[in-house]
Amino acid sequence: MPYTLWFDRAGKEALTLVGGKNASLGELIRAGIPVPPGFSVTTDAYLEFIIGSLKDRIEKILSHIDLQDMTSLEEASGVIRKVMAQTPFSQKMEEEIASNYEALAKVFDTPDLPVAVRSSATAEDLPGASFAGQQDTFLWIQGIEDVLEKIRHCMSSLFTPRAISYRVKMGFPHEKVLISVGVQKIVDARAAGVMFTLNPLNGDPSKVVIEGNWGLGETVVAGLCNPDKFVVDKVTMVVDKEISLKGVECIFDGRSREVVHADIPPDRREIQCIEDQEILELARYARKIEDYYGCPQDIEWAIDKQKPFPFNIFMVQSRPETVWSQKRKEPVLGKKSVYELLMEKALSSVKIET
Amino acid sequence: MVEKKGFPMPLEIEYPKELQGWEEMYPPTYMFSKERQEWEEKHFWFHDKIHAPEAMYPLDLIFQEAWQISLSQYTTRVFCIPPAQGIAQRMVGCYMYITPVASPPPEIIGEKAALFGKRVFYIFDHYDELWGIWLKKFRALGEEMESIKVPKEFPKFEPDDTVLPEPKGYYTSFEVIEAWDRLVNLMIKGWQYHFQYLNLAYLAYLMFSDICRKLFPGLSESVIGKLVAGAYVQMFRPEEELCRLARLAAAVPEVAKILKSDISPDKKFESLRKTAEGNDWLVEYEKSKDPWFYVSCGSGWFHYEGSWTTKLEIPFGYLKSYVERVERGEKIERDLPAIDKARAELAEEYKKLIKTDEDRKAFDDTYKAVRTIYKYAEDHLFWVEHWFHTIWFDKVREFGRLFVKSGILKDVNDIYLFNRFEVPNLIEDMATTWALGEGVPSGAKYWQAKAEKRKKILEAAKKWNPIPALGTPPEEIAEPFTIMLWGITTDRVKEWMKGAAIAPADVTELKGFASSAGVVEGKVRVVKLLEEITKVEQGDILVCPTTNPAWAPIFTKIKASITDIGGLTSHAAIVCREYGVPSVTGTGIATSVLKTGDTVKVDGNTGIVKILKRA
Numbered sequence: 022m023p024y025t026l027w028f029d030r031a032g033k034e035a036l037t038l039v040g041g042k043n044a045s046l047g048e049l050i051r052a053g054i055p056v057p058p059g060f061s062v063t064t065d066a067y068l069e070f071i072i073g074s075l076k077d078r079i080e081k082i083l084s085h086i087d088l089q090d091m092t093s094l095e096e097a098s099g100v101i102r103k104v105m106a107q108t109p110f111s112q113k114m115e116e117e118i119a120s121n122y123e124a125l126a127k128v129f130d131t132p133d134l135p136v137a138v139r140s141s142a143t144a145e146d147l148p149g150a151s152f153a154g155q156q157d158t159f160l161w162i163q164g165i166e167d168v169l170e171k172i173r174h175c176m177s178s179l180f181t182p183r184a185i186s187y188r189v190k191m192g193f194p195h196e197k198v199l200i201s202v203g204v205q206k207i208v209d210a211r212a213a214g215v216m217f218t219l220n221p222l223n224g225d226p227s228k229v230v231i232e233g234n235w236g237l238g239e240t241v242v243a244g245l246c247n248p249d250k251f252v253v254d255k256v257t258m259v260v261d262k263e264i265s266l267k268g269v270e271c272i273f274d275g276r277s278r279e280v281v282h283a284d285i286p287p288d289r290r291e292i293q294c295i296e297d298q299e300i301l302e303l304a305r306y307a308r309k310i311e312d313y314y315g316c317p318q319d320i321e322w323a324i325d326k327q328k329p330f331p332f333n334i335f336m337v338q339s340r341p342e343t344v345w346s347q348k349r350k351e352p353v354l355g356k357k358s359v360y361e362l363l364m365e366k367a368l369s370s371v372k373i374e375t
Numbered sequence: 376m377v378e379k380k381g382f383p384m385p386l387e388i389e390y391p392k393e394l395q396g397w398e399e400m401y402p403p404t405y406m407f408s409k410e411r412q413e414w415e416e417k418h419f420w421f422h423d424k425i426h427a428p429e430a431m432y433p434l435d436l437i438f439q440e441a442w443q444i445s446l447s448q449y450t451t452r453v454f455c456i457p458p459a460q461g462i463a464q465r466m467v468g469c470y471m472y473i474t475p476v477a478s479p480p481p482e483i484i485g486e487k488a489a490l491f492g493k494r495v496f497y498i499f500d501h502y503d504e505l506w507g508i509w510l511k512k513f514r515a516l517g518e519e520m521e522s523i524k525v526p527k528e529f530p531k532f533e534p535d536d537t538v539l540p541e542p543k544g545y546y547t548s549f550e551v552i553e554a555w556d557r558l559v560n561l562m563i564k565g566w567q568y569h570f571q572y573l574n575l576a577y578l579a580y581l582m583f584s585d586i587c588r589k590l591f592p593g594l595s596e597s598v599i600g601k602l603v604a605g606a607y608v609q610m611f612r613p614e615e616e617l618c619r620l621a622r623l624a625a626a627v628p629e630v631a632k633i634l635k636s637d638i639s640p641d642k643k644f645e646s647l648r649k650t651a652e653g654n655d656w657l658v659e660y661e662k663s664k665d666p667w668f669y670v671s672c673g674s675g676w677f678h679y680e681g682s683w684t685t686k687l688e689i690p691f692g693y694l695k696s697y698v699e700r701v702e703r704g705e706k707i708e709r710d711l712p713a714i715d716k717a718r719a720e721l722a723e724e725y726k727k728l729i730k731t732d733e734d735r736k737a738f739d740d741t742y743k744a745v746r747t748i749y750k751y752a753e754d755h756l757f758w759v760e761h762w763f764h765t766i767w768f769d770k771v772r773e774f775g776r777l778f779v780k781s782g783i784l785k786d787v788n789d790i791y792l793f794n795r796f797e798v799p800n801l802i803e804d805m806a807t808t809w810a811l812g813e814g815v816p817s818g819a820k821y822w823q824a825k826a827e828k829r830k831k832i833l834e835a836a837k838k839w840n841p842i843p844a845l846g847t848p849p850e851e852i853a854e855p856f857t858i859m860l861w862g863i864t865t866d867r868v869k870e871w872m873k874g875a876a877i878a879p880a881d882v883t884e885l886k887g888f889a890s891s892a893g894v895v896e897g898k899v900r901v902v903k904l905l906e907e908i909t910k911v912e913q914g915d916i917l918v919c920p921t922t923n924p925a926w927a928p929i930f931t932k933i934k935a936s937i938t939d940i941g942g943l944t945s946h947a948a949i950v951c952r953e954y955g956v957p958s959v960t961g962t963g964i965a966t967s968v969l970k971t972g973d974t975v976k977v978d979g980n981t982g983i984v985k986i987l988k989r990a
Contacts, residue, residue: 223592226728256724257598259892259980352733353589359740360496366582367491368457370478370853374865375381375872 024066024117028059028205038063040141040201045339052313054306054336058128059136059205060121064143066114067176067200074108079180079195088189094182105177110169118172118204119165125206133163134206135273137337140175141201160237160280161207161273168204175202208335209273212294213238213323214248216303217342218311224345226317229253229307235285235294236270238321238337245269245282249294253304260300264293299324302331310339317342381872382844384416390468393835397469400433400829401794402440405466420465420472421844421871424940425860426676427471428903428920430836433794433829434771435677437559438764439464439471440795441566446856447476449570454495455487456574458853469836472845475854475863498575502748505572513568513758514666520561520766525554525773528780529809548806551777555802558770559795562763569759576752577855583745586738590729595980596889597952602722603745604949607711608753610761613670613683616663617690618708621697623659630656634698640687666762674921675760678791682765714953753949774798781805783819784826792829793822843871843963861940862888862961871963882986885962885969887937889982890948893957896987897934899973903966916977918969922947930954935977937965937984951979959984 023038031039032047039047039061049056071079079101086097109115126134140157157178159171178184179200188198214233219226232241232248240246247265254260267290274281295303303322310318321338354362385407390397398406407415426439447461460476478484498505526547537543580603587594587602624630630653633646647653664684672689673680683690697707722742729735775787783805784790793801801822808817848868857863870886900915902908911917911929917936930936930950934957938947941960951958957979965984969975972990 220593225591225593226730227591227725228593252593254593254595254598255728256721257595257892259595261980350731352731352737354586354734354737356733357737359499359737359744360492362586362737362741363495363499363579363582363744364488364492366585367495367578368484368488369585370458370851371858371864372851373849373863373868375848375868 022065022069023063024069024114025060025062025121027121028056028061028203031061037143037199038065038201039203040064040143040199041340042139042141042338043201043203044141046203046205046337048313049310049336049339052310054310054313055332055334057206057208057335057337058125059203060125061141062118062172062202062204064199064201066110066118067202068196069114070108070110070173070176071105072196073111075104076196078104083185083195086185086189088186091182094186098180098182098185101180102174102177105180106170106173108173110173115169118169122165122168122204125204129206135161135163135209136168137203137205137207138162138168138171138175139203139205140178141203143199143201158239160239160271163278172202172204176200205337208323208337209326210237210323211326211333212236213321214241216307216320216322218307218317218320219342219345220252221342221344224348226345227255229255229304231295231300231303231307231322233294233322234267234270235289236272236283237280238323239271239280240269240282242321245271251295251300253300255304255308258301258304260297260304262293264291266290267294295324296330298330299334302334306334306336310336314339314341317346381848382419382842382846385420385465385467385472385845386412388467388845391835391839394468394832394839396828397832397836398466400469400792400832401431401436401466402796405436405464407465407467415465416846418463418474418477418846419844419848419868420467420474420846421861421863422467422841423464423471423473423861424920426674428939429677430469430833431466431471432678432791432833434791434798436466436471437562437795438566438676441563442569444563445566445570446574449574450854451479454498454574455490456578456853456855457484457487457491459855462854462856467841467845468839469833470841473861474846475849475852475857477849478851478853495575498572499579499744499748502572502751506751506754509568509571510758513565513763516561516565516568517758517763517766520558520565520763520770523554523557523561523770524550525770525777526550527773528777529805548810551802551806552799555774555798558767558774562767565759565763569755572748572751573755574855576748576750577859579741579745579748580752581855581859583741586741587725590734590738591725594725595892596982597892597948597958597979598721598725600890600948601952602718602725602742603749604718604952605746605750605753607715608750608949609757610753610946611709612757613667613761614693615708616667617693617697620656620660620663621694621701621707624656624694625698625701627652627656629653631698631702634691634694640691643691669762669765670757671761671764675764678768678771678788682761682768684765685768709953774802778805781809781817783817783822785823786826789823789826792826792833840967844868867961867963879964879968880989882964882968884986885937885959885965885984887959887962887965887982887984888941888948889978889980890941890960891936891951891956891958891979893935893955893979894976895935895957896974896976898990899937899969899971899975900933901966901969901971916975918965920966922950930956935979936960937962937969937975937977939963939965 026039028046029050031044032051033044036044043061046056082097082100087093126132138159157175162168162171179198188195212233212235216229216231218229220228220230231251234240234246234248241248246267246269249265250263252261267285269282270285271280272283307320310320318339319342320336323335323337325333443464450456450459451461458478460479462473462475465472529547533546584599587599624634629650633643647657668683668690671680671682672686700707726735726738729738771790772787775790778784778790778801779787783801804818808815852858852863866886897914897916899918900911902917902919908929911932913932914934917933920939921941922938931954936947936951936958938960939962941947947958948960957977959977959979959982970990973986974988976985976987
């Protein structure tokens, strides 16, 4: 019953232990993709936490709720999450997490190494279940105390009002829906963003579409800015660029010691946020990841401020693209012979709009 | 500033007064007219910069007359492409304008569809053997034209052997009349052959392009062109033959020395004939010459372009630089197997990205079909526009000489100032005057005055900048050439509207086909007349109405090319892709908007040309 598992030890076979996000990081590492190192706090750890320490209290609180009454649901959620935040892990669990965090810090020779703490749900493949811990990403967490606190916070995300009401409605026992938490070295990003291994606008499978902004990737993921957009042809590697006016970036503020949104200085606003060679390298990784999974992917990436190219490029997340992948199982052209296609073309005309 | 939206109507055009009298140079049906005004105003007429970028000499119009009939009939009456009709031509102040004729009524479309299915699929299945038959037939036609005998002069008296023992019955007068008629008929017939498979080749290309776009909506135009265009294209043979001759010469120091020297081609021939090695090389040269040096120095459409057999300084200039490059150890040949392999790999890579077996099969089948028949679009070009036209120009020159010798015209090339229906008038005058005997005046003064006047009109027309289009833009186009060759799209029409409304100096950006990938900045060299090609310098961005393969060696010099007209498989597009030179084709207005010395940014990925700095 491990409380923790290093990313590189747990791939898709360990999904029930480490959740979807963490398992996919494990898979990426196996595929030879650069991923910032880290570890999962397993669903076993979660189970021990809520069953070993909190089961009775949680059940008692939930027995009073009325699903129709939003206020009561919110109250119950608030109480449970507060309890979870205040209840310490078992000593053994806390020690194991602490020792992993220290080991990670030692690799980079940085005490209180900044990490990202994210929830990683096991139930994301359930229909409509993608609520689980979606917003729960904590960036730039330093020191074991903070790390533990954020892990508890992520775990408690299974007790948001929506999550509770969903489980009750669907008849899932609370202890059967589990969550894992990932603790990962953060990339001190010069620029970051997302990319798709097809063009999400038209489903074109011959393109990688990269969107990026200065700073951490959050502004792109959350849609807080107009990112730069690069459409790369997978075969010719020709890049089509759309450089945007970028207003705000997400950075770590040394003074307040937290991640803040900051105005991008005018001299960087209209500058391409990643270099040409980085665009191509990202597109190569996109192809490699898609080939590894055998289906189109939606990937988060970051470019380190300090490291030299190409060692500065990291993937921090990959999940299957769903919209076009469903459609693409059907033939686009239908089952037509060359003659039928030729006749179709011969009968067609080109519209001119003026 | 033009206030109203759209283009002027044909009869509204105002011509500079220097052009007065231009109408009489061309057949009357080429004029916009009151009688056909309603039909004409409903159509969209654009300046055909591919075939007629410059002011049109009356006799050079014969090729246009021939294709108007031939191209159109294959679409309307032979292969019957259902909703498409022919392309009509008109002259506007010495420039040719064309329009795709509006679609026929629905019942005709239905009838044509049945014929199309019956006739066209067969051609696709049998193209390879049909091409062999076509080439044999076409070469025989060219040889027939070459065999036409044009009398060198009208004899004072017909020789004895034409009278005794049995009078021949017809004499020089008839021989000249007949020779001209045969020459014209063979040219028209050659152009009937020209379109034998061309409409279908274009249609196949458009079909494949559609399929690529359905599978990969963002696939660039230049990639589709690259997938289809062939490496083993006969149009590249002249250059390949030069490479072969350069290598042979480089292996023999005496020969190489002569070819590298700065003496005239004639002097080079003289020197080569003096040694055994030189003569050996000349034997090889002769082998290449017919047919491969029957290549025009331009597009093949104009008498003044000349060919590699008449403007020897062109091939010998190339030979000099090739020999020098061989001696420096450089590779001068295009690496054909590598180009072929790269294309096969490109197709394979895209195929791998297709998700279902059905789509992969459709891609494979249509790709195979287009690769088979599209060869025609590339191969016919050498045989018709170059080889056949070169023979024509040689023959017409013989008539020109006869006119000069008979005192009808002053200059050999003045024959081109008369259209093909007028030349028989000159011949008749010449023959009649001869037949009437001594001391009879001909109409020479009349013809010569006409020639002088027409020269002046043409000079004035060259300085006139005709607007890109007239009439009413269509709602849709089904005619394959209009879409693919002339590249008429919504964007193009809008671009022309802009060009018609904005003064050229105010334009900041041009849009065309993204024909060859890559982005470069540099200085522009506008080449409107073919003679100016020699002014192109290393690193220039070539701006021209349209380019053609005989210019191939120029593409190693330039940084990018921009043309007014031409789609993805236009000559500029093919050659630029092979040399890795960015290219934007079909901008419609590049030569009128850009000036030599302007700094521009050419984006061959998006088809956009930005004007960065005016000269």
